[in-house]
Amino acid sequence: MIIILNSKATKEQIDEMLKDLGNLGLKTGVINGEQKRIITLIGDISKVNVDGIKAETFVEDIRRISEPFKASNRIFHPNNTIVQVSNQKIGEGHFCIMSGPCSVETEEQIIYVANRVKKAGVSMLRGGAFKPRTSPYSFQGLGSDGLKLLLKAKKATGLPIVTELMDLKHLDLFSDVDVIQVGARNMQNFEMLKELGKCNKPILLKRGLSSTIEEWMMSSEYIMSGGNKNVILCERGIRTYETATRNTLDISAIPMIKKISHLPIIVDPSHATGLTWMVEPLSKAAIAAGADGLMIEVHNCPTKALSDGAQSLDPDQFDDVMKNIKPIISFCGKKLNEA
Amino acid sequence: MIIILNSKATKEQIDEMLKDLGNLGLKTGVINGEQKRIITLIGDISKVNVDGIKAETFVEDIRRISEPFKASNRIFHPNNTIVQVSNQKIGEGHFCIMSGPCSVETEEQIIYVANRVKKAGVSMLRGGAFKPRTSPYSFQGLGSDGLKLLLKAKKATGLPIVTELMDLKHLDLFSDVDVIQVGARNMQNFEMLKELGKCNKPILLKRGLSSTIEEWMMSSEYIMSGGNKNVILCERGIRTYETATRNTLDISAIPMIKKISHLPIIVDPSHATGLTWMVEPLSKAAIAAGADGLMIEVHNCPTKALSDGAQSLDPDQFDDVMKNIKPIISFCGKKLNEA
Amino acid sequence: MIIILNSKATKEQIDEMLKDLGNLGLKTGVINGEQKRIITLIGDISKVNVDGIKAETFVEDIRRISEPFKASNRIFHPNNTIVQVSNQKIGEGHFCIMSGPCSVETEEQIIYVANRVKKAGVSMLRGGAFKPRTSPYSFQGLGSDGLKLLLKAKKATGLPIVTELMDLKHLDLFSDVDVIQVGARNMQNFEMLKELGKCNKPILLKRGLSSTIEEWMMSSEYIMSGGNKNVILCERGIRTYETATRNTLDISAIPMIKKISHLPIIVDPSHATGLTWMVEPLSKAAIAAGADGLMIEVHNCPTKALSDGAQSLDPDQFDDVMKNIKPIISFCGKKLNEA
């Protein structure tokens, strides 16, 4: 960490700051530039009050040299993490596709879709019971009833299930859920993250709509520092100025995460674009860029779906997509998980 | 609402869609353009399954003509809303400044700051007890103890208090809080918004970091459609590509909200920029643009603050800011609330 | 096109507007909604003064239904355009890789790099003679001398060359250049685009840093409406809030362009991220998403490069990248152009 001083800094102020920092056990140094002076810090900077130092009138800026995340940092954990879900693995060559409807609507619907996606080669069922909707006038999901239907579909097909937790008060209902999804809007719901750090279930952590990769890592840090190491990251598009697609899939997040972290990362092309016809090319791109899995919305009848119909493939369309992406998974040296 | 069809649409498909829409009680029309055909819809479109229609292969797009928000819409409520907090009003010429530290740290601190900001002309005390922090390794706030200290400061000074709710499980602790703040990260925590719609306390709804003005209106709609009409909006900067400031204050949000909504809107220049020296010019700009209030961070000793020191003014600096912004409040025809 | 009126619109105003629009040869209609009224327009809307209509106090908004671009629009040109460069084709299955240094520096350098990339399987040489640099204190390129060196390398290797035009006054020097590049900063240099519309050389049109896909299409329209149909689009990353990469590669631009336009599109992963180690995974992703080519920076000695060293591969690294991406080009059904 370095502290950049401005020209107002007096010798007394610098000396006092050096003393304070030394008392934290840090090794300090001073470099006198032509216009600016710099204090360098070595050691455990987690105790440094960064904001407090920035508030000093003689300090211009303070900059980290090391990443602030540890548990998810590849530097400290060089090997790829493999997350175990039921009897399958995710990461390190194990490729997982999670599919299903945006919202669980009826028992027939979810079991039908579950069977179809299983037949198409999917190894995990997704489905929303608690739904975050921009408008209070939109369908809000079936809630706990939806969760029960999902569990019936799990029983009927053997597919493990992943579904979103919207509020901690519902956590007790999630005991038979295989993977708990933290949605994009909750990526920085820190109370939720802390609580999920205490459970031992795999967590699917979606990237926030305008979260930096570093903030995403810090959110996984909330979960992992609590003791739960089973985090799967999910890139689902970020908000940009472009309006041709609902969001902009940040494809570079995949190699970047692979570089800085050991966690598996999957991609959700359905939410990234909001356009069904883009699911196939973006799925292929995600695979080629190194993703460990995909999350794709499939609905028995998108035109009658109670939510997100426009970005849901129907089972026949999905069969085609699966047929077209399976070869590229193998080509890229990954093995598609089986149900 | 209009539905844009593509060239694949057959007469049968169009007729069926018209029938379905007619069954919802809507008046429909068809316009045959040179390249594209359009279906027009008149009536209560809230029952239209927008996503489902978009999912039809013969539909290119569907566009709203009317805003999807109602309770906060000026069209239906032409008069400005005045929110009553304790014995003061906010909105319609009543200007409210809320100040205090980012985090409540000690009894001495909060009472000292409360007294200083009150003396400077502030009519509401802000202070964080539950703190959303990007890093799990940062100070997380004093929690319920912090809330107790805030209430002591309220008792000591008579200032009503505003503080952030981070999770519904803490809501019971907020019974003596005057204004409940929904932070930027929780603007789309819909379960929280629904619950706050059932209480009768004023809610300070901060704009999400990358939320559109329409999404912000929809979040206020969650609260208001639940029955709680006491919503104060707070613009606090949006995320853009610019890195010179922490966020970019969207000054045009003020006149835009005044145009489309009847709710009061205040501005938080401290979070908008992260720079203390920008608080004064941006406060003046916010007043000139028509804001109904300001929220400004003040700490007894920013360099020792446990959070956000870099953007906190010390009480003496704040005295100066207040001295410089008071005249422009009057000049713009607003009356500063008194404690 | 539809015009949305507000509640202030009087019968007289509407009638006059309908008359004016009718005089333009348009078929008009009026739809009376519950809150808003709409005028619908059918016919050649290119004569409609959109801004003027928006300026009417009784008009709320005006929205296009059809895309404003024609020459580059797939609706009017269903077949993919193939651009011929020297003896090779780009588009419709013909995949072209353009490589070379950011800046041409010396004769030895450019001929060495040209030979190396040719040997690696590249069919076109890129190199900057006129360089757009953010700082006036940075190396500005060799200018016309650089262009002469590029032509020597063309002669020595037989590789056609692509290089950037920064100002029309240099256009005369470009007579032996095979493809003229319009850089991201000049995507909306309309005088340049108009002039390039009059020449018959292939134009590589890079997307502006914050240009929408529609604006990009409109810029290609400037060239094409002038008579030059040989436009190759190049996605090179857009500016977003994320700072982990220099820009964010908009991978969805590839399928989107394929959907709405018939023009070939290539990807520049070097500029998109500014990171050499990301070139390979993003190249693969671009190929998988359907790109027609790649533009990759290669320098004989990146650590001594006078510009963009940090994002330039050295020839050995590039050999590896080529070895790894060639199979996926075939796998995706494309044929790599040969020199």
Add this chain to the structure above:
Amino acid sequence: MIIILNSKATKEQIDEMLKDLGNLGLKTGVINGEQKRIITLIGDISKVNVDGIKAETFVEDIRRISEPFKASNRIFHPNNTIVQVSNQKIGEGHFCIMSGPCSVETEEQIIYVANRVKKAGVSMLRGGAFKPRTSPYSFQGLGSDGLKLLLKAKKATGLPIVTELMDLKHLDLFSDVDVIQVGARNMQNFEMLKELGKCNKPILLKRGLSSTIEEWMMSSEYIMSGGNKNVILCERGIRTYETATRNTLDISAIPMIKKISHLPIIVDPSHATGLTWMVEPLSKAAIAAGADGLMIEVHNCPTKALSDGAQSLDPDQFDDVMKNIKPIISFCGKKLNEA
């Protein structure tokens, strides 16, 4: 400047780099952190090949400590620059309003508007002769004929004129123009900036649509390092995800420029929002935030304007705006320039 090394750096590599940097006349130092090593550099870093160093495999990052701009930097020029235009000053308390139509259309029009805005209190006439339009099918301006009409209006009213240069080939026509405008799309047209650095006319440099403040400073550096110190900056809104306004006015750019630079800065609220009814509140906000002037579009008949009608005030509306903003100019201690 500091260079951050990764764990691969060997003693030999570091020693060689230190030697190379020493040969540039720089004072170097090495700090051995726990995970990372840092090289510190003091002296004239303009000779350092930043990109080349970044390209070393053992280098992780390289960061500037000082700003890269000099001529426009307040550190080296503490006093505010006052730009003289004809017989008036801009900056340091002298407030200038520039108004007129987006496009010059006819002699009657421009002279009428010039007289009206002069009467309203404006001291400079703006008007477009060469127009950058997104679509080739839109009105492209009258070109040199428009320039002649502007000069007639200048003669008729005595108002100095400001108008946009779109291409260097037209520069000769600008000899009687008082202020040359560089539009947002040309902020990084470096050939143009270099040429304008050689003339002695005041330059109005608009901020690019997605340019950082630092990039903007670097563009002014192109002009100033050429010898022309008469640069007026113009904030005109940046591109963000928000669609409620055409752009987002970056109000914080005003105090930021005042902090880091000595150049005057004006604001264009017409382009910033695209909405006439926002011109007044945003003008007030700009004045309160410290701007040195405003540029406002006024058209004799916006509904018949050939460009930008939707954001143009008519002369009567403009009279009202002027009446309402004049008092706040004085209140903020500025003096409005007289014609």
